[in-house]
Amino acid sequence: MGHDNHTPHNTTPEPDLRSSPHSLLATKFLPPVSTHEIIARPRLLALLNAGLHRRLMLISAAAGFGKTTLLASWVRTFPPDHPPVAWVSLDAGDNAPLQFWAYVLTALEQCRPGLSPLPVASLSEIPQPSWQAVLATLINNLARQSEPLVLVLDNYEEITEPAIHALLSSLLEHLPPTLCVVLATRTDPPFSLARLRAQAQIQELRAEQLRATSEEMTAFFWSVMDLRLAEQDIQAVDARLQGWWAGMQLAALTLKEKAHPNDLLQALQGKPRALFEYLVQEVLKRQPEQVQTFLLRTSILSRLHNSLCNAVLEQQDSQLFLEEIERANLFLSPLDEQRQWYAYHPLWSSVLRAQLERTSPSEVPGLHLRASQWYAAQQMHGEAIQHALQAHEWSWAALLMEQIPRQDLWSRLEYALLPSWMEQLPREVLRERPRLCLASAQSLFWIAAPDVTESWVRDARRAWTRAHLWEEQTPMTRDAHGPEAPLHLLGEIAALQATIAGFYHGDAGATRAFCQEALTHLEEQQWAARVQMAFAQARANVSQGYVERGALQLQAEWSRIKAKGDQTLESIYWREAVWESTMAGKLHQAWQLSQQAIHALQTLEGPLPTQVCWPYTYQARILHEWNRLEEAQHLAEQAIELGEQTELLAFLPLAYTLLLRITLSQRRLEEARKASRQMEYAWRNSPSPYRAAIWSSVDQMRFWLAGGDLEQARRWAREVKLRDPLDSPLARERQDVAFAHLLLAESQADQALNLLIPLVERATVTQRWNHVLEMWLLQIQAYHMLQRQREALSLLAQAVHLGASEGYIRHFVDGGAAIAGLLSQLREQEHQKEDLPYLETLLRAFKQQPVAQPTHLESEPSSRPPQQLLDPLSAREQEVLRLLARGASNQDIAEALVVAISTVKHHISNILSKLEATNRTQAVARARALGLLSSDHLD
Incomplete structure (x- = not known):
């Protein structure tokens, strides 16, 4: 099969793997070579050429209909002035986004140097690439191209990863006319094509077009297979095969061996089992x-x-x-x-x-x-690991995984499938390998619930202990494939436990104990684990309120981080430094540090890794404080989108808390209600009472009070008092500040003052001026309630002087009318001349306050008429969506609906496509916004 046999001119570039990672196979960039004469198929050539003016060409038919042969012959006969073709032959090993897009971007780059958003080597160095940002830059680069380009993705049925389907669907939705994507697949891709069909942006070739005509069958038997069949025999084969090319080749092979045509036709007409038996008996067993x-x-x-x-x-x-x-x-x-x-x-x-x-x-x-x-x-x-798994040589497979250098775990493309490989190991094997348990914990730290990460790191320690005891007892008989338990590995385990204790629990004692253990065992060359430990110690100081100590701890490690050029550790350093500067009340310094953080995360080509969502959020916090609310909201939404793309569970609660704060300042209470629900959902996915206290407790309380929901606020206060106190003094302080808000709302000003005074003293000693200013303003409101105006004005003067140099605005404006009235009085006092310009700025900000939007906070999203989707969810997809909203895993959904996991993945791909989302978290959020989920679906 194929096209006219004019002189071929191959416009598919030869791959140059000298500039590509070694794990990319050169053969996957080349159209397969035909082993026989190509049958001319001008009618299909015309259809393919017509499809070049559309975004997508879908070549979809069962195995054996000649999809790959048709496309390969098509691109090999292009004239010199034809658009170049970027070809990728996909296989099951490409089911990780990193691997898939590395092949796609490399193929495009070979056709048009400079087109890829970034070098593939740079892509592999980013632990969690922002694929949406990468694709956005790719689309922009394509839009700047004046010459067209063709991207062929062959064997697309091998791709089963929902994230890849969602991203490719997003790419097709926004594709400029300079690129035509060609998908050759045995099954339709599991994302909606309705929009492309509605826009006439898809050319589809299916089995009815790909089937061989009678003339093509005759030419194939005569010219290719050298068989002079009678016309009635060809007609009989045609009646049975319906133009199926693979069947024609089978027929030709068997007929050349003098098999009776009726036997062949009967087998080909039967069920797959009959065809299988026929291939074995008439093709395989006729060979030597x-x-x-x-x-x-x-x-x-x-x-x-x-x-x-x-x-x-x-x-x-x-x-x-x-x-x-x-x-x-x-x-x-x-x-x-x-x-x-x-x-x-x-x-x-x-x-x-x-x-x-x-x-x-x-x-x-x-x-x-x-x-x-x-x-x-x-x-x-x-490939070695995949075959080891298929051999069920679990220890050998585990050993191969453990031999991956730590620095290569998340930087080399071939290891993008490591989590799925580890899933294939029997649980009892995996739990016996301390290095693999540790790798699981490290890979899940930012994207899984804390208890999941902690479970893996505890397993790592237990496995290390067992392996170490075995080595001591039987030093001469260790299995060559058995787990190893060097002391420096125990140091890495302890360093990660210190990180968990500091980040998720704010437990300074446990953090320092783990750090001390790590120091005992880590070797000098394990610098990354040593830096990780320093971060944990800094977090321990911050959890106790000692921000300055934490900052000094970080600064001591900066030279080592910079010298090593580790992008991940640089991003964590800047993130921690910005956070601590913000608590110290140094907004301008925090802004500069966040700018440096973003710059450190940028590549020369432009796209940003998902981790940039952290400095984006910190900048949005500062913009909010400077009363640049629209800018703050835009940046916060960008950060949320980036965090949702890879379901960065450790980050999303912070981002939604910030969005809640911004919408409260905008007095958009309906939007605040949505942000509050999103924040609560994020905390359910990544529960951490310590971080919930320091990040969200005060803003959550302000939201309840703004909506008049005193009962919910009181219920929260009672629950906190009944629970054991948190280990972190800083977390307990934030909860007390939330209590102070409630006491003021209940007109219990004396109790609020009694609560705040010791908190202010401690925050002042530790120089956390952001918190000092916040608590001063609450004290001022309490003094005002008690009609102690002199004390209120005196403290307000101190607050104004403190806030002036850093440009604080929202701390004052969100204090409400009482603060506005007191500021007006303060402006008239003689001794305030120095801060008069700043006072005027604050008073203007009060006058610019938006009018509160009416809302009914008790209403549910589903009470509004749902927006219509272009391609509505099926009943089964709605069931899957509801289970996703409850946080169910693929296995949970499969068990609940009594279906295969592959079926669950198919439904999830469809849901992501129809909701125009790139991951589960985003899909659930958008479904709620569309009114597709009610509150009971989230419990």
């Missing part, structure tokens, strides 16, 4: 015995190479077999011009594997193991 053995045993390989086949079959003549099988047209295609790598047709490969499993099941593990060992020797660790 040695060829059969070669075919069956090499069917475990997704790609075949002479050396690899020799290793798997334990022989030295595999090249001869490969050449013989290719000459015999036994569904073997070369993957490169040099014919070093080959692949079987997927249908043929599946038949061979099934036959191998049926006839020689005991051989299969050994074949996979030898393949794994060959790949390991070639330093192709990803």
Whole structure:
């Protein structure tokens, strides 16, 4: 099959892997080479050429309909002035966003240097890339192109990861006319194509177009297979095969062996089982015995190479077999011009594997193991691990995973699948490997609930203890594939436990104890763990309110971080420094530090990693304080979008708290209610009483009071008093400040003062001027309630003087009318001349306050008419959505609905596409905004 046989001119660039990561296979960038004459198919050529003016060409049909052959022959016959083609042959190993987009961006870059948003090597250095930002920059770069370009993604049915589907759908929605995406797939992609169809931006070729015509079948049998069949036989084959190209090739192979046409036609008309039996009996078993053995045993390989086949079959003549099988047209295609790598047709490969499993099941593990060992020797660790898992050689697979250097865990593309590999290990095997348990905990720290991370790190310590005891008791008999327990690994475990204790619990005592243990065991070259430990110690000081000590602890590590050039640690350093400067009341310094943080996270090409959401949020906090509310909201929403893209659970509660604060200042109470619900949902996904206290307790209280919900505020106060006090003095202080707000709302000014006075004294001693100013203003309101005007004005004068140099505004304005009246009185006093310009600024801000929007806080989102989706959710998708909103995992959903996990993933992909979301968190948030979920779905 194919196009007219004019002189081919291949416009697909040859891949240059010298500039690409070694884990990218050159053969995946090349259209497969045809092993026989190409049948002219001008009608399909016209359809493909017509589709170049649309965003998407979808070539969708079952296996064997010639999708890849058609596209390969199409691009190889392009004239010199035709748009270049970026080709990617996908496989199951590309189901991680990092791996998938690395191939796509590399293919595009090879066609148009400078088009990729950033070098693939830079992409691999970002622990959690902001794919939406990467795609936005790619789209902008494409929009600046004057010449068109074609991107072919072959075998797209191999992709099952919902995040990839969602991102590709987003790319297609915003694609400029300079790029046409071609998807060749056995099944339709699991995202909605309704919008593209409505916009006439999709060209679809399906089985009815791809089927061979009678003329094409005749040409194939005569010209390609050298079979002079009678016309009635061709018509009979056509009636049975309905233009199925793979079936035609099977027919030709068997008919050349003098099989009776009626036997073939009967098998092809039957069920898949009959076809399977026919392929085995009439194709496989007609081959010489040695060829059969070669075919069956090499069917475990997704790609075949002479050396690899020799290793798997334990022989030295595999090249001869490969050449013989290719000459015999036994569904073997070369993957490169040099014919070093080959692949079987997927249908043929599946038949061979099934036959191998049926006839020689005991051989299969050994074949996979030898393949794994060959790949390991070639330093192709990803393939080595995958075959080790298929061999069920769990210890060998675990050892290969453990051999990944710590610094490479999140920087090399081939390791993007590490979490999914670890999931395939039996639980009891994984729990015995301290290094893998630690790797799980490290990978989950920012994106999973704290108890999940803590469970893994506890398992790491227990596994280390068992392995260490075994090494001590039997030093001469250790299994070569068994777990290792060096002391420096215990140091890494303790450093992570210190981080968890400091970040999630604010437990200074536990943090320092773990740090001391880590110091005992860490080696000097383990500098990253040592820096991690320093961060934990700084957080311990902050949790006790000693901000200045925490800042000094960080500064002591800066030179080492800078010297190593570790982008991740740099981003954490800046984040912590900004936070501490903000608490110290140094807003201008915090702004400068956040600017440096953003700059440190930028690449030369422009896109930002998701971690930039932290400095964005801190800048939005400062903008809010400076009364630049619209700018603050815009930046906060940007930060939330970035955090949601990778479900950064550790970050989202902070961002939604800030959004709540901004909407309260804007007096948009309906939006504040939404932000409050989003914040509560985020805390349920990532529960941390310590961080909830220091981040959200005061703003949550202000929201309840703004809506007149005193009962909810009192209920929270009672619950806090009944629970054990938090370890962190800072967290307890923030809860007390929230109590003070409630006491003032209940006109209990004396009690509020009694509560605030010791808090102010402690915050003053520790120089947390942001908190001092906040609590002074609450004291001023209490004095005003008690008609102690002289004390109120005196303290207000101090507050004005403190706030003037840093430009504080919202602290004052959010204090309400009482503060405004007192500021007016203060302006008239002679001794305030120095701060008069600042006083005028504050009073103008009060006059610019927006009018509060009417709202009914008790109403639920579902009480409003839901907005209409272009492609509505099915009943089953609505069930899945409700379970997602409750935080259910894929396994939970599968069990609840009694379906396979693959079916759950399919439904989730559809939900993400229809809601135009890139992850579960964003989908649930948008569903609530659309009125698709009511409150009971979130409990």
